[in-house]
Amino acid sequence: MKVKKLGLIQVTQNVMKLNKLLSLGIIITVVGAVISALLPPLVLEQIINLLTSGSTVTIPLAISYFVLLALTSILDSLRESLLVVFGQKITHGLRSTLCEKFSNLPADMFVKQEPGAVVSRFVNDVDTVESLFTSGIISMFADACKVISIFAILFIKNKGLALVLLLLTPLIFLFTRMVQKRMLAAQIDNRIAVEKATNHVPETIKSIRTIHSLRKEKYMCEVYDKHIQDSYNAVEKTNFYDAVYSPIILIINAFVVAVVMLLSATGVPGIQSFFGMSVGTAVAVINYISSIFGPLESIGMEIQTIQSAVAGVHRIDEFLSLDERFETDENIDLNMLMESNRACVELQNVTFGYEPNSTILNNLSLTINTGEQITLSGRTGAGKSTIFKLLLGQYKADSGNVFIYGQDASKLPDNIKRKFFGYVEQHFRMIPGTVLEQITLFDESINREMAEKAAITVGLHSTICKLEKGYNTPCTSSLFSQGQWQLLSIARAIASEPKLLLLDEITANLDADTEQSVLKVLKRASENRTVISISHRLYQQTGGRQIAIK
Structure with missing residues (x-):
């Protein structure tokens, strides 16, 4: 825009x-x-x-x-x-x-x-x-x-x-x-x-x-x-x-x-x-x-x-007068994008820093094909989460290219991003609304059936049904445990049936038992999807390919 x-x-x-x-x-x-x-x-x-x-x-x-x-x-x-x-x-x-x-x-x-x-x-x-x-x-x-x-x-x-x-x-x-x-x-x-x-x-x-x-x-x-x-x-x-x-x-x-x-x-x-x-x-x-x-x-x-x-x-x-987001291409079609012969994700000689004199990523190149299970590893501050932000189009690379099926990631419009990306952060970010609205985020393209399917996948459907008003129960911070909030976060990410799932250290704040439950859910949620995660434990659980970010 x-x-x-x-x-x-x-x-x-x-x-x-x-x-x-x-x-x-x-x-x-x-x-x-x-x-x-x-x-x-x-x-x-x-x-x-x-x-x-x-x-x-x-x-x-x-x-x-x-x-x-x-x-x-x-x-x-x-x-x-x-x-x-x-x-x-x-x-x-x-x-x-x-x-x-x-x-x-x-x-x-x-x-x-x-x-x-x-x-x-x-x-x-x-x-x-x-x-x-x-x-x-x-x-x-x-x-x-x-x-x-x-x-x-x-x-x-x-x-x-x-x-x-x-x-x-x-x-x-x-x-x-x-x-x-x-x-x-x-x-x-x-x-x-x-x-x-x-x-x-x-x-x-x-x-x-x-x-x-x-x-x-x-x-x-x-x-x-x-x-x-x-x-x-x-x-x-x-x-x-x-x-x-x-x-x-x-x-x-x-x-x-x-x-x-x-x-x-x-x-x-x-x-x-x-x-x-x-x-x-x-x-x-x-x-x-x-x-x-x-x-x-x-x-x-x-x-x-x-x-x-x-x-x-x-x-x-x-x-x-603040500068708005860079202009996106509203004519991009998701189906045509998926039919491309290009790799799902391509970073070509990407250099990026949040400040003019600070470089987080330096001349980074990597390729991720459709259906791959990828784990990004590296020290804290190496730029793993920054790669997610570049893929989501929140930032543009200072130099180099970030492609999604051959299309500049920053050009993808919001309606495409919601259907293509599923993003799970370390902490669940609650919005004012019901349990159903936590999953759909008021997106009219996600109906109740899709939301319930996502909740079933992560194992929260029966818990939600036991609430006083079920999916229409207003959300409060005490409604679920920390592990259940994280499961709800996964349900939110997969409700739109995205093609690419981004997982950012989602088990970092969980105890061992809860972590194992979440990892089992992630294994089910990752089926038939391209997955990029920042979690060594998830790599041990699901395998796939590991990419070191230096």
Whole structure:
């Protein structure tokens, strides 16, 4: 499959295309809310000027003031509701994209990426992106439009006040930028700390027996406390800047109102020409000043949301930009592949290393014919399990060729691999689901009859039938013994009736009696199949050919 370069922008565009009415509704409510918020002070100005001049205020004029206030509130509420729905759709689309990306990543990514880091992107970072739309960038855009519109009206109503505000705006902008940068740094620190804490918990649970045996509970708690403390310190910095910003904006608001009122009351002709105004205009101006600093205060409150989301967007885009698995050939036919006259497995001068300057396999060549029983032997770290990963197409050789019936192993598509390969690891990896689903792995091409046949082959059928719900019993770690889990692992591997069986030290963690039972099962499961194993005991039991990996 091809490498895809996806990101938040593409996801947003897709959501907008699929929800055109919702997007149009947001635009209408945002524009409507900005315009309607400008009108009530103008109407109030007319009402007060009429009252101070002794004229009568008409009922329609008075009603229009309250109608405009109600309309502004309705449009604001409707905008927030639509933004919440839009944010949820963005979240759904983003998580779907992340899941698709996750399934298309190469095997080495799961080694290089910590589980906590991946989980953090799916949960914490996506949640911050949702807030970017629900209470972040769109709200800030609306507030900015409102501020600009108020400036235009104030310039018409009171040029002096407009000039004062224009002088203050750069200072407010610089102050805002300072807060933004510091909050962004704190948010990134918090993301890193949360990621480490998230990763620490499952790692601790996985190693809990070793921790108890070595009496390292205190140490593990101290490490976790450090990550939590780092997160707490970062959040404290964020809260400090957030708490400082709003009071300063409110103080400036009060200061500007007081200065303008004093200047308008001086009676000096030169000052009056800039700051003089009627009573109604003064009321309207005070409303507009509050309306300017109100959005500025909101922008300050939204800085935390946006900066947190920016950190989340950066991490998500970084994840979505990872290179995907190399492209496979979807046109490969399994039957035609099997009819090839080539050997089942061929490694031709294969050199491979997981890291650029580390070589595991060096110029390795070997050939395995159909139906052979092969045992790979060699020291730990010689590359026996690495050969399996190359055959499964999880990695590509740095140089040389890895062939399955003459076809590049990395080109085999997933639907072919499931039918062709049966892979048994040292430990059974349980998935959420029933006993039947442990065997089928939700593969629709494997029906219940095939799963039961596999269970009969490994000798687990009667044990499963005795369970409360038989094959439909939900799996838990205590359901089977360690040896039975390994038998279930073999059943999973042979359920699809694969042509090539790969066995990776599957008896390494079993006692002698259980090992003998598993070896007898493997002998039955290996009939009429090509088998490559990493087990000296299996070689002694089944014979075949031994290949030394140096």
